[in-house]
Structure formats: structure tokens, C-alpha cells
Amino acid sequence: MRDLRDLSARAFLAFIASAAITSAQSEDIHIEKVMLQFRHSGRAPTLSEAAAMFDLKPPEVDTSFGVIATDPGADLYTILIDPAAIPRAKARLVARGGGPEEGVFSSPRIEPTNGPN
Amino acid sequence: MPKRQVILELRYSKHLATAALATSSSAEARIEMAALPKIAGAKVDTAFAPTSMPGLRVRSPLATGYVSGAKFDLATEPAESTYIVRAEIDEAKADDIRGLDAVVGCYADVQIQPCLICPSSPALGTDSDVEKLLCCSDMRNIKMDGNGVLVAIVDTGINIAYLAAHGKSPDFDPARSWVPQPGLTPGSLPVNHGTMCAFDVCIAAPKCTLLDIALLQSNATGPNVMSGLLSDAVRAYAHLLSIMQAPVRPGEARSLVVNNSWGMFHPSWDFPVGDPGNYSDNPNHPFNRIVAALETAGADILFAAGNCGSNCADGRCQGIVSNAIYGANGHPSVLCVAGVDTNKQRVGYSSQGPGRLAHDKPDISGYTHFTGSGVYSADGGTSAATPVVAGVVAAVRSKRPYTAGNPSVSPAAIRALLRSTAEDLGTAGYDLDHGFGVVNGCELYKRFRQPFIIDICQLYPPICRWRWIPIDLCRRYPHLCRDHLHLPPGLPPGPRPNRPGEYIFSMLDPDVVAQLGAVDMLTVLMALGEIGCNDLAPPQGILDGGAVTGCRCGSSS
Numbered sequence: 001m002r003d004l005r006d007l008s009a010r011a012f013l014a015f016i017a018s019a020a021i022t023s024a025q026s027e028d029i030h031i032e033k034v035m036l037q038f039r040h041s042g043r044a045p046t047l048s049e050a051a052a053m054f055d056l057k058p059p060e061v062d063t064s065f066g067v068i069a070t071d072p073g074a075d076l077y078t079i080l081i082d083p084a085a086i087p088r089a090k091a092r093l094v095a096r097g098g099g100p101e102e103g104v105f106s107s108p109r110i111e112p113t114n115g116p117n
Numbered sequence: 118m119p120k121r122q123v124i125l126e127l128r129y130s131k132h133l134a135t136a137a138l139a140t141s142s143s144a145e146a147r148i149e150m151a152a153l154p155k156i157a158g159a160k161v162d163t164a165f166a167p168t169s170m171p172g173l174r175v176r177s178p179l180a181t182g183y184v185s186g187a188k189f190d191l192a193t194e195p196a197e198s199t200y201i202v203r204a205e206i207d208e209a210k211a212d213d214i215r216g217l218d219a220v221v222g223c224y225a226d227v228q229i230q231p232c233l234i235c236p237s238s239p240a241l242g243t244d245s246d247v248e249k250l251l252c253c254s255d256m257r258n259i260k261m262d263g264n265g266v267l268v269a270i271v272d273t274g275i276n277i278a279y280l281a282a283h284g285k286s287p288d289f290d291p292a293r294s295w296v297p298q299p300g301l302t303p304g305s306l307p308v309n310h311g312t313m314c315a316f317d318v319c320i321a322a323p324k325c326t327l328l329d330i331a332l333l334q335s336n337a338t339g340p341n342v343m344s345g346l347l348s349d350a351v352r353a354y355a356h357l358l359s360i361m362q363a364p365v366r367p368g369e370a371r372s373l374v375v376n377n378s379w380g381m382f383h384p385s386w387d388f389p390v391g392d393p394g395n396y397s398d399n400p401n402h403p404f405n406r407i408v409a410a411l412e413t414a415g416a417d418i419l420f421a422a423g424n425c426g427s428n429c430a431d432g433r434c435q436g437i438v439s440n441a442i443y444g445a446n447g448h449p450s451v452l453c454v455a456g457v458d459t460n461k462q463r464v465g466y467s468s469q470g471p472g473r474l475a476h477d478k479p480d481i482s483g484y485t486h487f488t489g490s491g492v493y494s495a496d497g498g499t500s501a502a503t504p505v506v507a508g509v510v511a512a513v514r515s516k517r518p519y520t521a522g523n524p525s526v527s528p529a530a531i532r533a534l535l536r537s538t539a540e541d542l543g544t545a546g547y548d549l550d551h552g553f554g555v556v557n558g559c560e561l562y563k564r565f566r567q568p569f570i571i572d573i574c575q576l577y578p579p580i581c582r583w584r585w586i587p588i589d590l591c592r593r594y595p596h597l598c599r600d601h602l603h604l605p606p607g608l609p610p611g612p613r614p615n616r617p618g619e620y621i622f623s624m625l626d627p628d629v630v631a632q633l634g635a636v637d638m639l640t641v642l643m644a645l646g647e648i649g650c651n652d653l654a655p656p657q658g659i660l661d662g663g664a665v666t667g668c669r670c671g672s673s674s
Contacts, residue, residue, distance in 0.1 A: 032346075033346075033348065034394065035347075035348055035351065035403045037401075037403045037406070062348075064298075065348060065351075065352060068351055068352065068355040068403075068407075069355065069358075070351060070355075070403040070404075070406045070407040070410065071406040071407065071409070071410045072358075072362075072410060073410065073413065074406070076403075076406055078351060078403040080348050099401075100393060100401050101401040101406065103393045103394055103401075104393075104394045105388075105393075105394040105395075105396065105399075105401075105402050105403055106347070106387050106388040106392075106394050106395060106396045106402070107346045107347045107348040108346070108347050108381050108386040108387040108388075108396055109344050109345070109346060109347075109381065109386045110333075110344070110345050110346065110347055110349075110350065110379050110380060110381055111333075111343060111344050111345070111379060111380070111381075111382060111433065112272065112273065112310040112333060112343050112378055112379045112498075112500055113378050113379055113380055113421040113422075113423055113424050113431075113498045113499045113500040113503075114310050114313075114343075114378075114424075114493070114497070114498045114500045115236060115424070115466075115485065115486060115493065115495055115496070115497020115498030115500060115501065
């Protein structure tokens with residue numbers, strides 16, 4: 001962290017401006033929902049079964065996303081949940097004692113790698 | 118003693134002035150050695166015509182010589198001019214040369230290069246140029262054209278009518294296409310980035326079957342109308358996985374090429390590195406898992422390296438230009454594509470490796486920043502480079518369709534083929550700017566063209582009989598022992614009955630001949646005792662334009 005006492009008036013203004021830009025950039029983050037990946041053996045769970053496994057209320061689970069087999073060979077499934085449900089989901093994950101493939105994962109923004117337009 | 122290329126500035130001499138005057142109108146003129154003063158230690162390039170440099174007369178009487186910015190007049194008389202020639206000198210003799218009466222100066226003749234293409238640069242070349250660079254007409258002649266291959270454009274959606282109006286008429290499969298929300302019609306979406314990608318796939322694979330996977334048509338919020346969320350990509354990939362896992366229709370080859378000209382541009386869009394929920398560096402992230410699953414199911418997956426190259430990165434990179442190949446774009450199971458222009462020079466915005474999930478990314482380069490689809494002023498970005506390469510992969514798949522359980526046609530084998538045939542660019546071998554080099558359709562064409570058939574059976578009858586071979590040869594050359602070879606009547610495919618250590622094969626199967634190199638072919642034949650070579654009659658491959666058509670001992674064919 002820079003010591004503000006070392007800054008001239010002009011440098012101070014520039015510092016404030018750059019901080020504002022950084023703040024604006026961080027506001028671009030739109031992580032509205034997160035993905036919850038978990039292991040489940042046997043037949044694929046229904047959405048309500050998955051919600052019950054992680055103590056989630058129906059509105060906290062994205063029904064259009066559903067339950068997706070993200071790695072069928074490893075019995076891994078994923079659902080999309082509201083950030084508000086993360087603490088409860090994480091508590092259940094800890095109780096299950098799974099590996100690093102089980103957990104709450106980001107759903108970052110993606111964009112085309114387009115050139116000039 | 119190190120040599121150095123220099124520019125020599127010489128004083129006026131009658132011979133030199135005459136030579137400069139005589140050669141000034143001809144680019145091909147050569148300098149006569151007799152016109153030059155003797156310069157020990159310098160080897161003058163006689164192909165470089167001497168060029169006169171007008172003298173300078175400074176207007177101010179107080180000025181002592183030429184000073185940048187001072188007003189001066191040009192002295193055009195030959196006697197007041199100096200003369201430029203090009204030479205190679207011993208570096209240690211530069212001062213001696215400068216001390217000669219005939220020499221005004223001795224300057225470094227530095228190597229110069231054209232400027233790198235940047236996002237705002239005009240297009241360089243056209244899709245026709247790309248077609249020629251890839252030898253597409255040769256490929257089409259041998260049916261390397263994408264026929265029978267599904268190509269999924271995972272993007273903003275495609276517009277088939279636009280493609281047709283611009284000369285591209287691939288097949289289209291609406292039933293196996295996918296849109297993220299109701300109300301969108303695959304193949305009839307607004308002309309945008311996805312349509313550009315589809316056009317560029319068709320450069321090398323005009324007969325492929327397109328799937329419209331309109332991932333970036335999701336209603337996700339973001340600063341860009343084409344923004345999406347990675348969870349949408351998980352849904353899209355689940356759809357593609359279902360295609361690969363569906364029962365194969367009679368007569369259908371299950372080859373799927375997946376083009377991804379999109380990615381994440383800045384770490385701030387993601388959970389921090391080290392967080393267990395991070396995407397960019399985490400192979401356990403659901404999207405990275407489903408990418409691996411789709412590749413395991415047999416799909417050839419291509420991702421753009423990204424536009425965060427150090428020379429002129431896209432503004433969305435926010436200045437982060439190192440380690441900027443995030444997540445699946447640098448996944449070990451995908452072909453990661455960098456961009457070069459039609460002069461085979463890396464475009465300045467093409468992201469450089471290493472990748473975050475695998476070090477040696479990008480894998481390969483594709484052509485970009487050319488006038489093509491007409492959707493934009495240029496088909497640019499690594500966005501265009503990727504479908505250009507995807508089209509080549511689809512063309513290869515026309516000749517080598519995916520077959521489950523056959524390692525020689527697995528996605529990994531196809532990636533290895535593209536890497537090994539690429540035209541090396543930049544530093545020798547792999548480098549983090551270009552990968553293994555630019556995709557080389559011409560070399561791939563040579564690999565797949567039908568070899569000129571020499572009647573090997575007539576020349577070497579013992580080679581042409583069916584035989585059982587030891588399993589260690591099968592392990593070393595698995596394509597020798599494939600079960601689907603055309604077996605003679607009465608012989609079952611696979612291991613020899615009661616002798617599981619032996620398999621059947623035929624040297625005459627054209628696939629075997631095409632895939633075995635000359636050395637391997639000789640190894641097999643010698644192991645089977647069909648040929649025996651010695652120092653007087655060394656093994657020779659029978660070659661036809663690079664294709665091995667047989668081998669024998671003795672003089673070359």
C-alpha cells in the first residue's frame with residue numbers, strides 16, 4: 001500500500017483517479033450464481049434430490065440449468081445455486097468430506113476473442 | 118572474428134558517381150568492383166547498387182556541421198554527395214575502416230521487420246490467400262473437405278443464409294444444435310461473431326456439417342452484448358456430450374470438432390487463484406472437468422489462446438499479458454490456437470504461453486486478421502485463427518474419422534498430427550508465441566493423398582501374403598493390427614486362435630502404408646524376415662513425393 005503522505009497534490013489526484021478506475025472494474029464482476037459440483041454414485045440425482053443433499057431451498061437452485069453430469073466417468077454432477085446458499089452448501093460439503101473436485105465453483109463472465117469490429 | 122553487416126558511406130569519386138548514376142534507375146543493377154576504393158577488411162555486396170546521398174550546406178555561417186533541426190540546403194552536385202554501399206566487415210576492423218580517407222562513415226545495417234498486426238490494423242490478405250496457404254484445393258481433390266464431420270460453433274449463433282450469400286454452403290443440423298433459451302432459432306441468429314467463425318471453418322472444410330451452439334446468446338448480464346457465463350458453457354458442453362454418447366446411426370461416423378473462440382479476459386472475473394472454486398488454474402472446475410469428459414468421448418476441441426498478447430493486448434485484458442491463457446483455453450485436452458497473419462507473423466495481440474492448466478500452450482497457430490466473412494472489417498483475433506484450424510481438423514477427420522477404442526484416431530492423435538506437421542515459426546521447435554508453428558494443410562495433404570501405387574506384390578511377392586505377427590510389433594505399431602482390416606475369408610479379426618500373442622495384418626492395407634514411416638516399415642519387414650539388409654545393400658524406402666509406398670534393400674528407387 002502506498003503511503004499517501006509521500007504523494008504530491010498532482011500525484012494524489014492521479015492516485016484517487018486510478019483507485020476509482022479499479023473500483024469500477026471490480027464492479028464489472030457479475031458472479032450472480034455459482035456452480036456446486038458433487039459426487040453421486042448410482043443413477044443421476046434429480047434436482048430436488050440434489051437440493052435436499054445440500055440443504056437448499058427450491059428458489060436457490062437454478063431449474064433451467066438442472067443437474068448436469070460434468071464428469072460421468074467420475075460420477076460428478078453440477079447444479080447452479082444462488083450465492084446466498086453457499087454457506088449451507090459448504091457446510092454439507094465439509095460434512096461429506098469429499099476431494100477438491102467437490103465444492104462451490106465460479107461462473108465467470110466469458111466473451112468472444114474477437115478482433116476489430 | 119565476428120562479422121557484421123554495415124552501411125558504408127563513401128566520399129565522392131568519379132567512378133563511384135558514375136556507377137551510382139548508371140544504376141539509379143534499376144533495382145537489379147550491380148556495382149562494379151573497379152568503381153570502389155580499396156577497403157581492407159570489408160566485403161562489399163555487389164548486388165546492392167551504390168546510392169548517392171546529397172551533401173548538406175548549412176545556412177548559418179556559425180554552424181560547424183550538421184545539427185538535427187538546423188536549416189540547411191541540399192547540395193546535389195555529385196562531388197558534394199556521398200555514396201552508400203552495403204558490406205560485411207570484421208567487427209574489430211570497424212575503426213580502421215572509419216579511418217580511411219575514402220570512408221565518411223561506417224554504420225550498423227540492422228535487421229528490420231514489418232510492424233506487428235494490432236487490433237486496429239487493417240486486414241492483411243483475404244480468405245482466398247488463407248485457402249492457398251492451406252492447400253485447400255489439393256485437400257478437396259482427395260476429399261479432405263469436412264464431409265461427414267460435425268463442427269460445433271460454440272459462439273453467438275450462426276446465420277446459414279448469410280453464409281450461403283457469401284459462398285459457403287456447408288450442411289447444417291438444426292436438430293443437434295442448441296440454444297440457451299427458448300425463442301432462438303439455430304442457424305437463423307443475427308449475423309455476428311459466430312457467423313464469422315462458421316465462415317472461417319468452411320475455408321478448409323466446406324462440406325462439414327455445422328452445429329449451432331449459441332452459447333453467447335444467453336441472457337447473462339455483462340458489459341458486452343455477447344457476454345455470457347461459464348455455467349452456460351457447462352450446459353452447452355453437456356449437450357455436446359450427449360451427442361457423443363448417443364447411439365451411432367447406421368453409416369454415421371461420429372466425428373465432432375468443437376470450435377471455441379471465446380474465453381475469460383481478466384483474473385478479476387474469476388475467484389482468486391488458490392481459492393478452491395477458482396476456474397482459471399483449477400482442473401477440478403466443472404467446466405474443465407466436462408471439457409476433459411467431452412474429449413475422452415472423442416471430440417476434437419479447439420480453443421482460442423486469447424487476445425492478451427504483450428505487444429498490443431485487447432483492452433479487456435486490463436494490462437495483464439502474462440499467464441493470460443486461462444482455464445480451458447489452455448486445457449491439456451484441447452488444441453490451443455494462437456494467431457498469425459497471412460505473412461506468417463504472429464499478430465501482436467495473440468496471447469502467449471505458458472497456459473495456466475498446461476505449460477506448453479498455445480499448441481499451434483492459425484491464420485487471422487484477413488478479409489473474409491465480411492461480418493467485420495477483418496476476420497480477426499484468435500477468434501478467427503481458431504476456426505481456420507478447426508476447419509483443417511475437420512478436413513483431416515474426413516480421412517480419419519473418430520472410432521472409439523482406436524488410439525490412432527483419438528483426439529490426442531489428431532492433435533499430435535497437427536502439431537507434428539505444423540510449419541515451425543519463431544525460434545526453432547516449440548515456442549510460447551506460436552506453439553509448434555502455423556497449421557500446415559499442405560503437409561497434411563501430402564500425408565493423406567493416395568500414394569502412387571507400385572505393384573509391391575509383383576516386386577516382392579512374399580510381402581503380400583497374410584501372416585501372423587508377434588504382439589510386440591502390434592504394440593509398437595498398433596495400426597498394423599487393427600481388427601477392421603480387410604481380412605481374408607475364413608480368418609477372424611483379432612488375436613490368432615490359441616495363439617493370443619499373435620495378430621493378423623497385411624502390409625498392403627493402404628492405411629498401414631500411409632501411416633508407417635520408411636524406417637518403421639523397414640523395421641517391420643526386417644523383423645518378419647522379409648528383407649535382410651547389410652552395409653553393401655542398406656535399407657531404402659520407396660518414396661513417392663514423401664509418401665512411403667514400400668521398401669527394399671539396395672539402391673534407392
